[in-house]
Amino acid sequence: MASPLDICVVGSVALDDVETPAGKADNAVGGAAVYFSLSASYFTKVRLVGVAGRDFPRQTIALLRKRKVDLEGLDITSGSTFRWRGSYLKDLNQAETLQTELNVFETFQPKLPESYRDAKIVFLANINPELQLDVLRQVRSPRFVAMDTMNLWIDIARPTLEKALKKVDLICINEGEARQLSGESQLPLAAQRILKMGPGAVVIKRGEYGANLFTKDRTFFAQPAYPLEIVRDPTGAGDSFAGGLIGSLAKERSFSDAALKRALVWGSVMGSFVVEQFSIGGTARIPPAKLRRRFADFARFTRL
Amino acid sequence: MASPLDICVVGSVALDDVETPAGKADNAVGGAAVYFSLSASYFTKVRLVGVAGRDFPRQTIALLRKRKVDLEGLDITSGSTFRWRGSYLKDLNQAETLQTELNVFETFQPKLPESYRDAKIVFLANINPELQLDVLRQVRSPRFVAMDTMNLWIDIARPTLEKALKKVDLICINEGEARQLSGESQLPLAAQRILKMGPGAVVIKRGEYGANLFTKDRTFFAQPAYPLEIVRDPTGAGDSFAGGLIGSLAKERSFSDAALKRALVWGSVMGSFVVEQFSIGGTARIPPAKLRRRFADFARFTRL
Numbered sequence A, B: 001m002a003s004p005l006d007i008c009v010v011g012s013v014a015l016d017d018v019e020t021p022a023g024k025a026d027n028a029v030g031g032a033a034v035y036f037s038l039s040a041s042y043f044t045k046v047r048l049v050g051v052a053g054r055d056f057p058r059q060t061i062a063l064l065r066k067r068k069v070d071l072e073g074l075d076i077t078s079g080s081t082f083r084w085r086g087s088y089l090k091d092l093n094q095a096e097t098l099q100t101e102l103n104v105f106e107t108f109q110p111k112l113p114e115s116y117r118d119a120k121i122v123f124l125a126n127i128n129p130e131l132q133l134d135v136l137r138q139v140r141s142p143r144f145v146a147m148d149t150m151n152l153w154i155d156i157a158r159p160t161l162e163k164a165l166k167k168v169d170l171i172c173i174n175e176g177e178a179r180q181l182s183g184e185s186q187l188p189l190a191a192q193r194i195l196k197m198g199p200g201a202v203v204i205k206r207g208e209y210g211a212n213l214f215t216k217d218r219t220f221f222a223q224p225a226y227p228l229e230i231v232r233d234p235t236g237a238g239d240s241f242a243g244g245l246i247g248s249l250a251k252e253r254s255f256s257d258a259a260l261k262r263a264l265v266w267g268s269v270m271g272s273f274v275v276e277q278f279s280i281g282g283t284a285r286i287p288p289a290k291l292r293r294r295f296a297d298f299a300r301f302t303r304l
Helices: A032-040 A058-066 A103-107 A129-138 A153-158 A158-166 A175-182 A187-196 A237-252 A257-274 A288-301 B034-038 B058-068 B104-106 B129-138 B152-154 B158-166 B175-182 B186-196 B239-252 B259-272 B290-303
Strands: A007-010 A016-019 A024-032 A045-053 A074-077 A084-086 A096-101 A123-124 A144-147 A170-174 A200-204 A209-216 A220-223 B007-011 B014-020 B021-030 B045-053 B070-077 B082-087 B094-103 B121-124 B144-147 B170-174 B201-205 B211-215 B220-223
Touching: A007 A032, A007 A129, A007 A237, A016 B152, A032 A058, A032 A103, A032 A237, A032 A257, A032 B021, A045 A103, A058 B058, A084 A103, A123 A129, A123 A237, A123 B158, A129 A158, A129 A209, A144 A187, A144 A237, A144 B070, A153 A158, A170 A175, A170 A237, A175 A187, A175 A200, A187 A200, A200 A237, A200 A257, A209 A257, A209 B201, A220 A257, A220 B290, A237 A257, A257 A288, A288 B220, B007 B034, B007 B094, B007 B129, B014 B129, B021 B034, B034 B058, B034 B239, B034 B259, B058 B070, B070 B239, B082 B104, B104 B144, B104 B201, B121 B239, B129 B158, B170 B239, B175 B186, B175 B201, B175 B290, B186 B201, B211 B259, B211 B290, B239 B259, B259 B290
Parallel strands: A007 A045, A007 A123, A016 A084, A045 A074, A123 A144, A144 A170, A170 A200, B007 B045, B007 B121, B014 B082, B045 B070, B121 B144, B144 B170, B170 B201
Antiparallel strands: A016 A024, A084 A096, A200 A209, A209 A220, B014 B021, B082 B094, B201 B211, B211 B220
16 A cells, blocks of 8 residues: 655644533643644654644653654744633533633744655644645645634634635535635535635534535535543544544545545544543544544444 | 334324524414324325314315325314414524414313224324323334423423333434433433433434434434525424334334334435425425435435
8 A cells, every 4th residue: 555645734732721521621732733633643644833832741742753743843932832721611512712822822933844845735724824825835736735714714814714715625614614604504505605715625523413524526425423421621623533534535645525535434533532531632542443443333323 | 015004193283383594484384293294104104193273274184185194083173273483583403482372282182093093103292291191091002102202391291201201112302302301411321311211212303413313222323414505494394304214114114223223314304305395395295206316315425
């Protein structure tokens, strides 16, 4: 089998204080780029672009290295790591942001090391679309580009966001963002509207309801979420999902609708693992047999 | 092939005034027993037990007869039909009840005609659990009993509801009701708790997110909803879903987990048709080829 394509991911690196009905975690490692990298590392080589302060835990750096994540693009600089304080006490499906301290993330200007510029797959996690475009100017000839975004950028930076959308192959967003971005409440119409903005595939994350795939070739695929008995911490679910999704595409070296369907299942597998533990506890080390077993479970959940 | 098992359904017969983002319908035929009967009539013989006033439209009676629904148990009496006025303007997933007039339904005492007492399948649509139990006392030896209920009965008649639960093989309720009935917020735990109350299978309706099946043999099956571009009127979705679900079991003469999975798809098929039109417009006459095509669509939506 040909070796998997490598992925360059750019996004946040964070320390989170999180409260959920299952408990709380202070000073817990988080950030989209971290969640994504760990998750995708089960599929291929990941090259991380981000910034952290000197307070970022060495054990996490060691863990990422052990999982073969390339950290040449992780700028560790003087100052504090981006901090997010959030609560899921009111609604396990929707984080309530209590506080955000940008810290070193405030002046983040992604700079790709030379070795990253030939990455074949790029994942633009949720950051200012201006920076997403900036990253795309630095990669040479990616075969596949995917992005995430959030309500904030749809609100305050729509023109730039739409410019980015024209340059990507896939967008992976949650249900509310899909509705907001498209102005359509019925998801199939929302997806059609977004497909017209550029990407050939739209992946819509629906939390405990699973995920949907809509492609320009009119494929619709629906994937339920894992029927978990306990969700300890939903933080990072979407980024871990994206890591499984993009990781699977990288491993298959295919972006066909059939590959996208399998990727949606792998996304769901990784999302299901991460929410079972606080922070990155659920995806730090997963035995291969456990990964395969959960994929098989997912396939069974919809098989007639 | 052996002939399908017949179904006896008891539930409301109504005239509804409904507002949705797609428009409004006044004096529109509705009621759980009507939606269920029409939907299940595509699979087997249905015997309806209910009460209507003399204002109930003759064309609907004619339509039900044409679809071979047995109306011997439909009591048409002096007075007005049960009326419900509701709005989906705020939330397409959640009806807001604006007004209810019980009328002839207020003193409804289900009385099964002699010819109904040998029905092999019984569906107890959402009515007072006291009446549901009363119906069960009138049937001789049903092979399969299924029930629906609502938040009101969980609130005010839990002991009676729990008595009914002990006597049924399947409960088909929506997500919020499952959580309320079980006191569990995670659906798998909610389902486990309800399975312990009696039924061997729990079907949880999740509206635009599809439906889930949990059985005592630890089967979990998830079915997405049809990706509809327009939902004109969600009224009757749950009862039409139940009609497809129970109808399919009746046609297969099987209540195995495998049969239940297929039934969940047929429920989704019928639910998807009914919401495309106001009132019973979506299920009044569906060509067989269209039914088969939609079932095939559903199977494709989750096939890897």
